[in-house]
Amino acid sequence: MTPSGAEYIRQIKSQVDEVDPAQVSEHLGNGIVLVDVRESTEWDAGHIPGAKHVPRAYLESRIEGAVGADRDQEIVLYCASGQRSALAAHTLKDLLGYENVKSMTGGITLWKDRGYKVEVPKALSPEQRERYSRHLLIPEIGVEGQAKLLDSKVLLLGAGGLGSPTALYLAAAGVGTLGVVDDDEVDLSNLQRQVIHTTDRIGVAKVDSAEQAITAINPDVEVVKYKTRLDASNIMEIIEGYDVIVDGVDNFPTRYLLNDATVRLGIPVVSASILGFDGQLSVFKPHDGPCYRCLYPVPPPAELAPSCGANGVLGVLPGTMGLLQATEVVKLVTGAGEPLVGRLLLYEALGATFTELKVRRDPECPICSKDPSQISDEEMGVFPDYEAFCAAAG
Numbered sequence: 576m577t578p579s580g581a582e583y584i585r586q587i588k589s590q591v592d593e594v595d596p597a598q599v600s601e602h603l604g605n606g607i608v609l610v611d612v613r614e615s616t617e618w619d620a621g622h623i624p625g626a627k628h629v630p631r632a633y634l635e636s637r638i639e640g641a642v643g644a645d646r647d648q649e650i651v652l653y654c655a656s657g658q659r660s661a662l663a664a665h666t667l668k669d670l671l672g673y674e675n676v677k678s679m680t681g682g683i684t685l686w687k688d689r690g691y692k693v694e695v696p697k698a699l700s701p702e703q704r705e706r707y708s709r710h711l712l713i714p715e716i717g718v719e720g721q722a723k724l725l726d727s728k729v730l731l732l733g734a735g736g737l738g739s740p741t742a743l744y745l746a747a748a749g750v751g752t753l754g755v756v757d758d759d760e761v762d763l764s765n766l767q768r769q770v771i772h773t774t775d776r777i778g779v780a781k782v783d784s785a786e787q788a789i790t791a792i793n794p795d796v797e798v799v800k801y802k803t804r805l806d807a808s809n810i811m812e813i814i815e816g817y818d819v820i821v822d823g824v825d826n827f828p829t830r831y832l833l834n835d836a837t838v839r840l841g842i843p844v845v846s847a848s849i850l851g852f853d854g855q856l857s858v859f860k861p862h863d864g865p866c867y868r869c870l871y872p873v874p875p876p877a878e879l880a881p882s883c884g885a886n887g888v889l890g891v892l893p894g895t896m897g898l899l900q901a902t903e904v905v906k907l908v909t910g911a912g913e914p915l916v917g918r919l920l921l922y923e924a925l926g927a928t929f930t931e932l933k934v935r936r937d938p939e940c941p942i943c944s945k946d947p948s949q950i951s952d953e954e955m956g957v958f959p960d961y962e963a964f965c966a967a968a969g
């Protein structure tokens with residue numbers, strides 16, 4: 576005889592291992608993956624901190640993305656009362672082969688009754704839900720990741736070749752605050768690659784032109800303009816308070832100065848450079864991986880320094896590199912994936928090749944081997960005199 580729904584659930588529950596909220600609370604963070612199998616609206620109303628969200632309707636297609644492919648991984652599922660999680664646990668075990676799956680007794684209702692902590696993600700407005708709907712559909716971003724993006728402050732150094740695509744896409748992605756540092760005006764020769772600017776804005780300050788483009792894409796974004804050159808006198812004041820810095824500067828002295836200041840303040844830098852058909856990219860996350868000085872303890876010979884004069888560059892190349900930078904920014908802000916820390920990515924456009932080099936922290940590094948509070952103003956940005964440096968190159 577076909578069992579009733581209630582009878583079927585009873586049967587399944589008798590076959591599934593259950594675990595009490597007290598045990599879950601005690602063992603959280605010890606390698607257990609906690610998965611919430613409720614619907615998105617339930618998740619958004621509050622969930623257990625640290626839990627992953629895989630609605631039961633997407634269990635088969637999304638579970639590997641959330642918990643990994645290891646069938647021995649210890650997994651605890653929960654729902655509102657413990658029924659849907661028991662059914663989901665049965666599916667994971669019987670159909671997908673996960674061996675260590677348990678269902679939490681009483682669900683989040685009992686969890687709350689016992690006084691354990693619940694996290695409520697920041698609510699998005701109906702318009703934001705629609706604007707960012709394609710983000711909300713990816714479990715790695717979701718409402719929580721989008722809320723982090725909206726709360727984030729990202730500083731772009733330069734609204735030029737690299738800064739243009741980065742700014743446009745970060746604005747579209749909903750980064751809440753975009754700072755833009757640039758002291759230049761839009762020039763006709765910029766438009767071959769600096770896609771944030773337009774022909775009718777030639778002569779306009781790049782920070783103003785960038786602001787117009789960003790605001791037109793997404794009114795959620797607040798633009799903070801700095802029409803200045805970054806130097807030792809203003810760097811600490813400008814960069815403090817930003818979560819991530821996007822480095823698109825074209826000269827070595829500023830790169831060293833930026834490195835030293837960000838190591839001191841503990842701000843990650845997503846750095847890219849371009850020349851001709853070649854691009855480089857890395858993420859310098861202070862004390863997590865190498866810094867710029869670990870990678871380049873001394874500046875390159877002056878004749879190879881790209882900033883000593885006008886250089887040619889393929890117009891689409893900064894687009895590619897700038898969007899790789901934007902991708903790393905989104906990963907750093909949301910915590911999704913593996914950022915490019917300790918790795919240098921080289922792109923060669925003519926051959927269409929990507930090469931990855933490992934970069935190690937230098938234990939003798941003059942900057943990042945120190946306690947950040949020990950980095951003095953005098954040491955910051957120490958670099959040979961640049962005018963003389965370029966003049967020596969002839």
Ligand SMILES: [Zn+2]
Nearest residue numbers: 866869940943
């Ligand atoms: Zn270093």
